[in-house]
Amino acid sequence: MHTVELVLLVLLLGALTGIVARYLRAIPLPLIQIALGTLVSWPQAGLHIAFDPELFLALFIPPLLFADGWRIPKREFFALRAPILRLALGLVLFTVLGLGELIHWIIPDIPLGVAFALAAVVSPTDAVAVSAITRNLGMPARTMHVLEGESLLNDASGLVALKFAVAATLTGAFSWTAAVREFLWIALGGLAVGALLGWGFAVARDTVTRRVGDVAATQMVLLLVLLPFAAYLLSEYVGVSGILAAVAAGVTTNFADLRRGDFVVERMQSEGVWTMMESAFNGAVFLLLGLQLPSIVGRTLHAAGGRCWLPAGQAVAISVGLLGLRWIWLSLGVRGSLWRAHERGRMAERPSPALILATTLAGIRGAVTLAGALSVPLLMSGGALFPARDQLVFLATGTILCTLVIGSIGLPLVLRHLPPAGEPLSAREDREARLAACRAAIEFLARPPQGAQAGDATWRAQHQEAAGRLTQDYRKRIDMLDTPDATQMTEAQAELRETVRQRRQRYLIEMELRLDALHIERHALYAERHAHRINDETLRALVAELDLSEVSLRRRLASARRALGPKE
Numbered sequence: 001m002h003t004v005e006l007v008l009l010v011l012l013l014g015a016l017t018g019i020v021a022r023y024l025r026a027i028p029l030p031l032i033q034i035a036l037g038t039l040v041s042w043p044q045a046g047l048h049i050a051f052d053p054e055l056f057l058a059l060f061i062p063p064l065l066f067a068d069g070w071r072i073p074k075r076e077f078f079a080l081r082a083p084i085l086r087l088a089l090g091l092v093l094f095t096v097l098g099l100g101e102l103i104h105w106i107i108p109d110i111p112l113g114v115a116f117a118l119a120a121v122v123s124p125t126d127a128v129a130v131s132a133i134t135r136n137l138g139m140p141a142r143t144m145h146v147l148e149g150e151s152l153l154n155d156a157s158g159l160v161a162l163k164f165a166v167a168a169t170l171t172g173a174f175s176w177t178a179a180v181r182e183f184l185w186i187a188l189g190g191l192a193v194g195a196l197l198g199w200g201f202a203v204a205r206d207t208v209t210r211r212v213g214d215v216a217a218t219q220m221v222l223l224l225v226l227l228p229f230a231a232y233l234l235s236e237y238v239g240v241s242g243i244l245a246a247v248a249a250g251v252t253t254n255f256a257d258l259r260r261g262d263f264v265v266e267r268m269q270s271e272g273v274w275t276m277m278e279s280a281f282n283g284a285v286f287l288l289l290g291l292q293l294p295s296i297v298g299r300t301l302h303a304a305g306g307r308c309w310l311p312a313g314q315a316v317a318i319s320v321g322l323l324g325l326r327w328i329w330l331s332l333g334v335r336g337s338l339w340r341a342h343e344r345g346r347m348a349e350r351p352s353p354a355l356i357l358a359t360t361l362a363g364i365r366g367a368v369t370l371a372g373a374l375s376v377p378l379l380m381s382g383g384a385l386f387p388a389r390d391q392l393v394f395l396a397t398g399t400i401l402c403t404l405v406i407g408s409i410g411l412p413l414v415l416r417h418l419p420p421a422g423e424p425l426s427a428r429e430d431r432e433a434r435l436a437a438c439r440a441a442i443e444f445l446a447r448p449p450q451g452a453q454a455g456d457a458t459w460r461a462q463h464q465e466a467a468g469r470l471t472q473d474y475r476k477r478i479d480m481l482d483t484p485d486a487t488q489m490t491e492a493q494a495e496l497r498e499t500v501r502q503r504r505q506r507y508l509i510e511m512e513l514r515l516d517a518l519h520i521e522r523h524a525l526y527a528e529r530h531a532h533r534i535n536d537e538t539l540r541a542l543v544a545e546l547d548l549s550e551v552s553l554r555r556r557l558a559s560a561r562r563a564l565g566p567k568e
Contacts, residue, residue, distance in 0.1 A: 006049060013040070014283020028133050028408045030286045030366075034401070037290020049291050053375040056288065058232060060281050061368065062246040066228030067278050068131070068152055069250025076145040082337040083146050088153035091329045095123040095322065096161045102321045103395075107314060110388045113169035118392050120165050121373045122322055122399045124158030125151040126366025129400075133364055133407050139415065140349040142341075147362050155368050156187045156241040162372050170381050190241030191248045194231045198252025201227055205256075209263060217266035221273055227253065243368075285367040292370065293397060300394035311391070315398025319406065322399065327360040354417050361410045365400045373397070431481050434559065438474045438481070445471050476507050480560050504560070511557045515550065522546050 017036055021029040041047045077084070100116035110118070130151050139147075160183045205220055231249040232242035260267070300311050338351035349355055373396035377386050445467040453459045522543060529539045 006047075009047070010284045010287050011280055013037070013287055014280055017283060017287070018279060028404070029283075030129060030133065031404060031408060033283055033286035034290040034293070034404070037287040038293045039290075041291045042294045047291060049288065053371040056367075057242070057371050058229070058236075060285050060288075061243065061371070062228035062232035063225070063277055064281050064285070065152065065155075065243060065246045066231070066250040066253075067274050068148060069247040070254045070274070072148050072152070072251075073145060074251065074254065076142060077149050080142065080146050080149065080341055083334050083341065084149035084153065086334050086337060087146070087150040087329075089157055090333055091150075091326065092120075092123045092154050092157040092161060094329050094333070095325050096120050096165070098325050099123070099318070099322055100165075103318060106317055106321075107391075110391065111169065113165055114386075114388050114392060117162055117165035117169060117376060118318075118373075118395055120158055120161035121376075121392070121396045122318070122365055122369055123161065124154040124365075124368055125363050126368050129364040129366030129404065130362060133362070133404065133411065139358065139362070139411075140355070140418070143349060143355060143359060146338075147359065152247045153244070155243045156190060157183065158368075159241070159243070159372060160186055162375075166376060169387070170377075186239075186241045187244055188240075189238065190235050190244035193235045193238060193240060194245030194248025194250075195252045197227065197231045197234065197245070198249040198256070201249075202253060202256030206259075209260075209266075214263055214265040217263065217269055220266055221269045224253070224270060225273060225277070289367060289370055289397075289400065292374075296390075296394050296397050299390045303390055311394055312398065315395050316402055318395055319399045319402035323360055323363060323403070323406065326363045327356065330356050330359055349418075352418075354414055358411060358414045358418065361407050361414060364403045364407045365396075366404075369396055369400055430559065435478060435481050438477050442471055442474050442478075445474075476510075477556070480504050480507050508557070508560050511553060511560060515553050515557065518546055518550050518553065 013036060014033065017029065017033045021027070021032055024032065041049075096116055096119045099119035099122070100112070103115040103118055104110060104112050107115075125147070130147050160179075164179050164182070201223065205223075208216055209220065227249055228246045231245040235242040235245035257267075301308055335351050335356065342350055373393045376389055376392060378389065380386055448454070449460060449463050525534070525539060525542050525546075528534045529536070534542075
């Protein structure tokens with residue numbers, strides 16, 4: 001099967017599994033995709049793909065990590081930098097040393113250098129897998145930010161550790177000084193290349209759009225899609241971390257986007273394109289993992305003489321040891337920084353034993369681990385086979401599956417025992433931002449009219465009438481959002497609670513009617529097109545306006561329903 005056909009088939013299967021997951025909500029989507037990939041490739045006549053780790057890393061990982069760097073909340077990322085760095089750097093080193101010794105003790109046939117290489121392969125968590133598993137499980141928001149930041153940064157430290165473990169196996173020599181120097185060059189160089197490319201793109205984009213506006217929105221979105229690939233390939237060519245370059249380019253681009261509030265078309269197109277790309281590439285990553293699984297298992301069983309229980313048990317033992325080391329590091333090395341972040345108000349959730357356990361189970365491995373394992377060379381420098389390479393690949397794959405299964409089963413059980421967090425910080429900030437926007441708009445509408453027409457009495461009266469209607473609408477929104485603290489309510493305010501609720505209920509009904517009216521307008525437009533009274537171009541333009549209005553109205557409606565709450 002040709003490469004183009006394989007890519008199209010993988011994308012098709014990814015879309016189908018996304019639909020199937022809507023009906024199998026109890027099973028995480030990554031596990032469904034891995035299972036489907038395994039079924040498709042398991043028979044002798046099934047689909048078999050020659051997996052190229054370098055091509056895989058260059059094609060699928062950069063856009064996903066770029067999108068994560070683009071979307072991750074930068075305020076929380078920098079506020080929680082201490083626990084993130086302790087996990088991304090300290091935990092990786094602790095895992096490589098501790099797990100390497102454990103693997104060599106469990107499986108004495110594996111040389112110590114290969115054991116350290118396997119520990120380095122499984123040390124980084126996977127940003128794609130972590131977000132895919134924990135997205136709908138109710139993980140506390142700040143803890144999720146720590147996990148995302150960890151998985152964005154620990155790829156570089158894990159892959160650098162793998163590089164030196166492989167080099168030590170090939171040459172029999174290792175230098176801590178060279179390792180530290182190489183790590184700083186790879187990590188800092190990757191961050192610098194990504195940041196420079198992101199900044200350069202932002203400057204060029206501002207130069208162009210300052211002259212042409214949103215007319216070039218489609219072209220700018222296409223260049224934005226190509227940016228993570230450019231950052232990754234250029235960094236790999238220079239000899240630094242392409243993974244960190246893609247993350248840094250995403251973070252830099254996000255900062256640049258803060259100055260582009262007026263470019264509505266570009267922003268909406270970017271959001272739609274990245275949502276589609278993340279969905280397609282996420283599915284492709286786990287499907288490719290499933291497609292590789294039967295051949296990896298087959299080679300391992302052949303080497304083990306058909307004793308399937310032995311390598312499977314070794315993979316489980318390594319996974320348990322991996323999570324155990326993660327729990328120890330979280331309890332001893334990171335818990336203090338989490339406490340300090342909580343006391344300073346940067347982290348709402350208190351680092352309880354249940355939260356530490358949930359963070360431990362969220363240490364899920366994914367595509368980067370598989371690509372790292374398959375990147376181990378086949379031959380030694382003298383031409384001999386690399387020792388225990390097939391076993392290393394199988395154990396890395398088994399660790400991915402074990403952490404996915406353990407996380408999928410254990411996380412929902414542990415998260416149920418976490419204390420209720422009350423109103424999420426994001427919901428409160430959402431409400432306060434909406435209030436600030438409404439008040440700013442009312443303040444603007446209250447200003448006396450300016451311009452050449454301000455002296456016209458008729459125009460001024462019409463302006464005041466329109467401003468009054470808009471002000472009334474904004475005040476309705478404020479009534480919906482402005483909720484006094486129940487613990488500080490006076491008796492008079494408490495008596496008015498039901499009146500406020502009734503006013504909010506009327507506003508909710510009004511917005512629901514507006515939404516229904518939009519649907520009627522859209523159906524009428526399509527009826528006009530079916531009757532050939534308008535053409536397709538007119539239909540698309542008018543429907544696009546209604547779609548934008550509906551998106552805005554649906555978000556306001558969701559906020560209004562949250563503010564209304566259950567009736568007391």
